[in-house]
Each structure stands twice: as C-alpha cells, then as structure tokens.
Amino acid sequence: xxxxxxLRIIVWNERESGKLSExxxxxxxxxxxxxxxxxxxxxxxxxxxxxxxAVLQDRFQAIKETLNAIIKIRLKKILRLxxxxxxxxxxxxxxxxxxxxxxxxxxxxxxxxxxxxRSDLLKGTEREFTLSSxxxxxGPVPLPHEExxxxxxxxxxxxxxxVLIREEVPExxxxxxxxxxxxxxxxxxxxxxxxxVLCGRNIALNIRLIK
Numbered sequence: 531x532x533x534x535x536x537l538r539i540i541v542w543n544e545r546e547s548g549k550l551s552e553x554x555x556x557x558x559x560x561x562x563x564x565x566x567x568x569x570x571x572x573x574x575x576x577x578x579x580x581x582x583x584a585v586l587q588d589r590f591q592a593i594k595e596t597l598n599a600i601i602k603i604r605l606k607k608i609l610r611l612x613x614x615x616x617x618x619x620x621x622x623x624x625x626x627x628x629x630x631x632x633x634x635x636x637x638x639x640x641x642x643x644x645x646x647x648r649s650d651l652l653k654g655t656e657r658e659f660t661l662s663s664x665x666x667x668x669g670p671v672p673l674p675h676e677e678x679x680x681x682x683x684x685x686x687x688x689x690x691x692x693v694l695i696r697e698e699v700p701e702x703x704x705x706x707x708x709x710x711x712x713x714x715x716x717x718x719x720x721x722x723x724x725x726x727v728l729c730g731r732n733i734a735l736n737i738r739l740i741k
Contacts, residue, residue: 704724
C-alpha cells in the first residue's frame, strides 16, 4: 500500500524547489495499484457508513488529491521550461532527465506548438536588410553631437563602417545627413564617426571598415 506521507513529502519538495525534483518512475503506476486495492476494500465492506469504510474512503481521496497536487506543480514547471527553451533556445539537461516519459512527451509537444504558433503569427513580417540604410524622414537626435544641426553632405565611402546593431537605437541624424532608426540585428552602413560612437557604447559591432 502506498504511504501517504511519502506522497506529501514529494509535494513539499516540489513546492520548495524552483526546479523539478526527482520522483520514482513508477510513482503513478504504484499509486493506481494502491487506489485499486483501497477501492476493493471499500467495496467489500458491508456497511458503507461504518467507521472502517469512512477511514478507507478518506485515505482514497487523500491519495488522489495528493497525486493531483504533484501533477499540477510539475506541469507548471514543465510549461515554464518549454517557454524558456523557445525564448532562449536553451534547455536544462538535468531537469529534462527528471521528467517522467509522459511529462517529456508533453514538454516536446508544447515546445513544438509554441514554435509553430510563433511562426504562424510572424509569417510575412520578416525583414530583409541591405548593407546600406535607406534614408528616413529627418529626426531630432543626431549622433555623436547632442544638438541639432543642418544636414551634412553624404559621407564618402572611405569614411563609412559596416556594423551589426545589438540594441534598438532611437531615431537619429547621421553625419551623412540621413536619419536612421535602427533595430536589433540590423546590418547597416553608417558614417564611421557615428559607428564608432555606437560601437564604443557596445550598441553595435563593427563588422568591417571600408577603406
């Protein structure tokens, strides 16, 4: 017969730990056997309202409720793991090992559904970047100067740099007279002095200087 106290310890461990805890692989299989045995005992008691029947019924319900508590806590953790994997493309291998086969199957299915949903929602929104930035409407934030000024002549090719943008950059006017509004992972050609400012702030990565 399954020990109810052992089940309650598992619940406590799951609640206290931020990660999945190790549980016996046959936990739910053994629980089903215990519940079946209890059900048979209850069924064979002549007086369903007797104290013996009440005690067994209480134990039956307590085991079921405790098993459901274990499942509920672990499912929440597995859903968070699936979300984290899709956001960062990273999985905690040790936690994956602690999943029961049914839990791992759910984890893989949820990861697949999240990826498919994201792909469907973003379909048609992909952007293609060229090596030079098209001009936008003039904006008020020039770099590297803080004050506004008249548009300058287009910077010659020898004074440009090809950079990868690491963080979103608010709209600003470059030294070539163009206005740029840059987003993360844009690849653009900027006046070298503007590129140096962004690279110095670790906002951009200088890929190649055109000499």
